[in-house]
Amino acid sequence: MQNTVEVSGKVHWIGTNDRRTHLFENMWPLEHGVSYNSYIINDEKVALVDTVEIGTASEYLDNIKSIIGDKKIDYVIINHMEPDHSGALGAIIHRFPDVKLIGNIKTLKILTAYFTINEENYITVNDGDELDLGYHKLKFVMTPWVHWPETMVTYDTTDKILFSCDAFGTFGSLDGGIFDDEINFEFYEEEMRRYYSNIVGKYSNMVQKAFKKLDGIPVNTICSSHGPIWRENPGRVLDLYNKWSKYETERGVVIVWGSMYGNTEKMADIIARHLVNNGIKNIKMYDASKTHISYIIRDIWKYKGLILGSCAYNSAMYPKMAQLCAELEHMQVKEHHLGIFGSYSWNGGGVKNLMKFAENIEFELIAEPAEIKGSPSEGNLDQLEVIAKEMAKRLKEDFPTQS
Ligand SMILES: Cc1cc2nc3c(=O)[nH]c(=O)nc-3n(C[C@H](O)[C@H](O)[C@H](O)COP(=O)(O)O)c2cc1C
Ligand SMILES: [Fe+2]
Ligand SMILES: [Fe+2]
Known part of the structure; x- marks a missing residue:
């Protein structure tokens, strides 16, 4: 039995917990660990949304196998090239040599600086482009500088899931609870603010731009790259991010x-x-x-x-x-x-x-x-x-x- 959790129908959390690393980016204390969230959409076409840090790649490959068995992966969507998400990409390409890699033009430039890939297997997407997996239809939205220049998010128009990458991410491993209705919110809120203020906060104006872009899109579930999945009350973390990126503070x-x-x-x-x-x-x-x-x-x-x-x-x-x-x-x-x-x-x-x-x-x-x-x-x-x-x-x- 592998450590995977169904998010909705064909969508599964297949991420890993890292409780060994002391410092994230070799700088930020991980007293309570961190999770690298990756998702698989096991549709007519099989897609991965991001991967995990290289240190947990072996467990990650087992997680994938437990969902798709001997099927192959058709696409890997690369929302962000930072190694906490792209680290296992090499292992994926090795196991599935024909897999199509999906990212934007900026992703490709960073990708080829770290990995040897067959560029014929790279699909460049632009803002608003869509990918049909069969039942699920995905849409790509460019959100540059939330956290790197190439960062984008993926929106599943079928189940209204936003794969938000670093946005709404938290430090803290997933200790049994995966969804917001299964966890102690206060703990993750503190760790989300620590992640935001130290990692993403510098680009708050770009977070605001991303908000404007996503405004009006109905979101049932937010699947971030670190920490819990926000399905019971995604509005709560949207409000927090909106407030923090506007530098709104409190009395204290x-x-x-x-x-x-x-x-x-x-x-x-x-x-x-x-x-x-x-x-x-x-x-x-x-x-x-x-x-x-x-x-x-x-x-x-x-x-x-x-x-x-x-x-x-x-x-x-x-x-x-x-x-x-x-x-x-x-x-x-x-x-x-x-x-x-x-x-x-x-x-x-x-x-x-x-x-x-x-x-x-x-x-x-x-x-x-x-x-x-x-x-x-x-x-x-x-x-x-x-x-x-x-x-x-x-x-x-x-x-x-x-x-
Ligand atoms: C290594 C060291 C360097 C110091 N450099 C200065 C200095 O450049 N100028 C100064 O006015 N006092 C200097 N002091 C004195 C301290 O600033 C002073 O003792 C102060 O009251 C210490 O405050 P504290 O008890 O909060 O550490 C220095 C003290 C030490 C131990
Ligand atoms: Fe990042
Ligand atoms: Fe990250």
């Missing part, structure tokens, strides 16, 4: 600091207490040395308030904070209220460089930075309170109905 504050000996951390605690005294309940606090930036960025994508602290370190920002700031700039995070603080002993450097970051990323500073020589103590705490009060005031104005 993320406080992150870099601190060697705890003085900057103490400042963070004082600010947090003042925020609470001023009516803010959602406060997420992170030591930049301890928590991987992917979790911090996940929460920064959620809350409008951001307060960053750094001790001075060799006339610069504390390196872990510098790394976070560089990543925030790289991901082009937008539209946050920013507060800054930090401790120093002689010429400073932390706060000065946080101010440079604020300028680069074009976040509005809500108040003068709080820079304290040595430890926070009676007599130098005022500015910490000013930052908290200003932040609370703006958040209450922005989100009058939220708590």
Whole structure:
């Protein structure tokens, strides 16, 4: 018995779970694993929608066999060339040498840079082109930069299934539950936001373009490339993606600091207490040395308030904070209220460089930075309170109905 699940009639999930890899893209922690979702449509013509990462190819081939037996695969639809989806392509071509590969013109250029293929077996599709499998009729929609330039999605007009590739994908393996009505949504929502903010978020304007393109198309089921299949309530994840790609945030504050000996951390605690005294309940606090930036960025994508602290370190920002700031700039995070603080002993450097970051990323500073020589103590705490009060005031104005 192989690990495959029927999605609808002829459509089956034949993906794999990866609970061994520590870091996705060798960068993002996979505490709870990840799934590489591939789908097979066992129609008059047999089509695969994407494949899996190469490390799980052997199990994947078994999954295929358990559905089609000795039948052959007619088509592989390549929605995206990133190796978490194209990794097993070589194994598929090896087993089914006549298989037709379907992608767009940009896919072909990337494909031939990594695989030796017979180009006569490549079918180039354009936006809106259709493929008839017998019962199922598929339509291809180009969604460039959600996540790579060649990325496209495949829409099954028969059962109204959107094979959305990375869009609506989550970290987290599929632990028995495959469909949204079988899982704990809150867990996957957090992991979806971590995936979105760190992997796709940089291209939010292209996500919005994709939304406009797909607007009005009826979708019963979303089959993404990572994480659960959204069949009970696909509208829920469509709404989340729409919100995140419009940089819409909520009432709350993320406080992150870099601190060697705890003085900057103490400042963070004082600010947090003042925020609470001023009516803010959602406060997420992170030591930049301890928590991987992917979790911090996940929460920064959620809350409008951001307060960053750094001790001075060799006339610069504390390196872990510098790394976070560089990543925030790289991901082009937008539209946050920013507060800054930090401790120093002689010429400073932390706060000065946080101010440079604020300028680069074009976040509005809500108040003068709080820079304290040595430890926070009676007599130098005022500015910490000013930052908290200003932040609370703006958040209450922005989100009058939220708590
Ligand atoms: C390796 C190292 C480098 C430092 N570099 C600077 C510096 O360039 N400028 C400065 O004003 N203080 C510098 N300091 C002093 C710290 O910024 C200061 O002790 C601060 O209070 C530490 O805050 P923390 O307790 O949050 O780590 C340095 C300290 C260390 C250990
Ligand atoms: Fe990707
Ligand atoms: Fe992916």
